Amino acid sequence: MDGSIKHLWIGLLTKTFNVTVLMLKSISLENFKCFKEEATFNLKKINVFTGYNGRGKSSVFQSLLVLSQSLHRYGNIETLEINGDLVQLGVLEDLINCEKKTDSTIRFHLKSDIEGAEDIKLGYKEKEDSERLGKLDELEIDGIDYFNREVSAIQDDKNTIMEIHKLSNYPTQFHSLLSNYNYVSADRKGPTLYEEKRDLTIYNPIGKNGENLLNAIAKKKTLQDKVNRAVSYIMDGGEISINGEYARKTDILSLNFKTSNSSENKFKSINCGYGYSYVLSIVANVLTINKGILFIENPEAHLHPKAQSHLIKFICKELAEKDVQLFVETHSEHIINGIRICTLKKDSLITHNDVCFYFFDMNYCFIKLNMDENAQIDNWPTGFFDQQEIDLAEILKLGLLK
Structure with missing residues (x-):
């Protein structure tokens, strides 16, 4: 074996894995399901996704869950496990944006606090021998392209060069970013x-x-x-x-x-x-859960409004001091307001700076809501828990017309 190649493989086999879980700062999705162009979600300690049905909220969850189950299934990020323990999404073609069929690559862009792996770009195409799997087609970490990088020290065919460098050089801390996921499904x-x-x-x-x-x-x-x-x-x-x-x-x-x-x-x-x-x-x-990311879908299901409020307050209090990020998908104003209350309590370790709300409207657009230190939202969108006011106004109007 060539000395340079041997050196790379030894480095791969002896590398120490850092299992410290660090904060996921943002995720961007491109050509993935309803996200045709790159859509970026900046993240905090507590991340809440709400809005109209079928407009992309679950897709954000699925993007991270499919990466996590792939890492656990294969021990690396080279194969995308589309149907696994966390999510079952069909075939890779189902994940490609229906308006962008000429581009067959789905892309994930993660930013984290991991030193040496702060900016991670992944692209997957359909695997030749299975439409239910994706293969890694693009990999860039902190500006280094692991598929196109030229390596003069190794004289071998291009595929071998790229494979060795891809496996041996991407920071292993990246594993911890996807490893410790707990998922509570709506079902x-x-x-x-x-x-x-x-x-x-x-x-x-x-x-x-x-x-x-x-x-x-x-x-x-x-x-x-x-x-x-x-x-x-x-x-x-x-x-x-x-x-x-x-x-x-x-x-x-x-x-x-x-x-x-x-x-x-x-x-x-x-x-x-x-x-x-x-x-x-x-x-x-x-x-x-002590570290990682906790995903909860529809925590309000089958609960009285008071119980919904108590539940989210319990969640915020318990996770406040843990190295855990929370992702919540909800249609409940009681969950939203419970979080807002948590940021206002004097004894709470959660502040407005730890919370991020995203609202998905009927046109497949999303906005990040601005919440201040008084838990007030200054860009309250149409459709964001305003149905009660609409219904009460209609009741009053119809009652007066009787």
Whole structure:
């Protein structure tokens, strides 16, 4: 083997991975789903996406989730796993903007706090042997193009040169930017009688649908106590108990609820409605994640407005001191207002500078809302939680005309 090539491979094999999770500062999407031209989202500690249905909110989540599941599936970023544990998006052609079919590359542009990997550009085309996979076609980090960079020290064919330099030189800290993701899907598991005992994975251990929820809670008594305190606060009373805990010789876990602190009666989860079960996946993820990014879709689902407000306040408080970024997709003004309240409380570690709101309008455009230190928004757009005022005005008008 040529000495220069050998040196590169040794460097690749002996390189130390830095697992410190650092802040994702922005993500830009180009030719990805509804984003024809490059669309940039500057990010903060708490990032909230709201607006009209089917206008691109979920696509922002999916862009990061598809990269993360690809890294976990293959151990690198060279193959895009379009259908994995987090998201199933069909074939690569489905991800290409329908108005830009002449360009077959979807592009992701990430900016982070990672020294040596602060500016990362990725491009993927359809893999020759599978329409359900993408192959890395563009890679640029901090201005260095890893596909077109000429390397005079190695005399070999171009493909080998590019492969070696791509693998050995892109900063391994980039892995940590996509590694620690917890995802709570809108389609999470509702009330269920039983859950089989199983080992938890390190990656998104509770599961995007909450399929491993009882296993996660049952493994640690201290976690169950924390969950109970959170549930009691969010739901104005309540407690969970899990039967078949790990010390017992059974393969089944079951969940019971006590819906009032003043009563000792416990009920099977299937007899307590969806609210308690839906909130549990969120609570458990918030309490167990210590670093990375937590994605939550529709946290308001099946919850009374007061519970929605309590839930987001609990989330903000718990994550304030953790090395965790929060991504929330919501259609609830109670979630939005709960976050605004958190930024105003004197004892809160979350300020208006830690929060970013994006609103997606009916024309597939989005705007970043400007919130000041008094939690006031000065560029309130049409369609941004104004339906109540519209309906009340119509009620008043129709009532006067009777």
